[in-house]
Amino acid sequence: MKNRTTRYVQLSLTTLGFVGLLVALNAIPGSATPPIGQTSTVVARGTNMSDGTLPIKQGSQVVVVMVHTVPGGSSGWHSHPGGAIVVLQQGQTTLYRSVGKQCDVTTYVAGQSFIERPGEVQDAVNTGSTMVIGYAIFPGVPVGGSPRIDQPDPGTCPGL
Numbered sequence: 001m002k003n004r005t006t007r008y009v010q011l012s013l014t015t016l017g018f019v020g021l022l023v024a025l026n027a028i029p030g031s032a033t034p035p036i037g038q039t040s041t042v043v044a045r046g047t048n049m050s051d052g053t054l055p056i057k058q059g060s061q062v063v064v065v066m067v068h069t070v071p072g073g074s075s076g077w078h079s080h081p082g083g084a085i086v087v088l089q090q091g092q093t094t095l096y097r098s099v100g101k102q103c104d105v106t107t108y109v110a111g112q113s114f115i116e117r118p119g120e121v122q123d124a125v126n127t128g129s130t131m132v133i134g135y136a137i138f139p140g141v142p143v144g145g146s147p148r149i150d151q152p153d154p155g156t157c158p159g160l
Contacts (some may be wrong), residue, residue, distance in 0.1 A: 032150030033123070037073025040065045043135070056082065056139045063147040069093065069132040074160075075124040077151040082140020084116040084147070089135065092128030096157045097121070103157035121151045123160055 043064040056062070060082065069075070069091070077098075090110050097104040098121040107127065108114055116122060118140065126132045138147030153160065 032078075033076040033153050034150070035074065035076045037070035037126075038067065038075055040067045040136075059143065060139070061141045061143055061145075063138040063141050065136050065138070065147070067132070067134045067136060069124070069126040069134075071126050071129050071131070073126050073132075075122075077121055077123045077153050079119050079121050079149045079151055080116055080138055080147055081118060081142065081145070081149060082138060082147075083118040083120075085113065085137045085139075086116065086124075087113040087135045089133045091126060091130050091132030091134075093124050093132050093134070094127040096123045096125065096160055098154040098156040101156060105157070121154055123157070125160070 043066050088108055088110050092107060092109045094105060094107045095114065141147045
């Protein structure tokens with residue numbers, strides 16, 4: 001009987017801890033940096049049903065979006081639960097990545113593509129003079145979930 005009571009107390013405390021964590025995590029998006037001058041349209045969304053060689057969990061979704069960013073616009077600081085594969089059709093974008101306590105900066109132009117790793121915090125800025133049009137494929141998205149997670153400015157790239 002004592003083991004049952006102990007187990008019940010442990011389960012209750014664990015549940016309470018998870019509820020507290022959920023409340024704390026939901027409070028973070030208030031400090032997130034939103035996109036400026038950028039829109040994205042979901043082009044397609046499908047649930048991964050294969051046992052393919054890419055490390056995508058079966059049952060998760062793959063989401064495809066078309067992104068338009070005006071000159072000077074940005075994605076805002078964000079990450080992706082399963083990463084992203086981005087292809088630029090038009091324009092120029094500079095990707096600022098927060099890597100530890102440093103800022104990694106790379107500029108991509110039309111016809112180039114790049115990969116954003118799962119959980120990596122970045123901000124993509126249209127540093128050109130024309131509209132950026134790009135396509136992003138987000139593998140490993142929880143079913144019905146967002147392929148994007150807004151993040152607060154990490155402070156590693158001054159001036160953004």
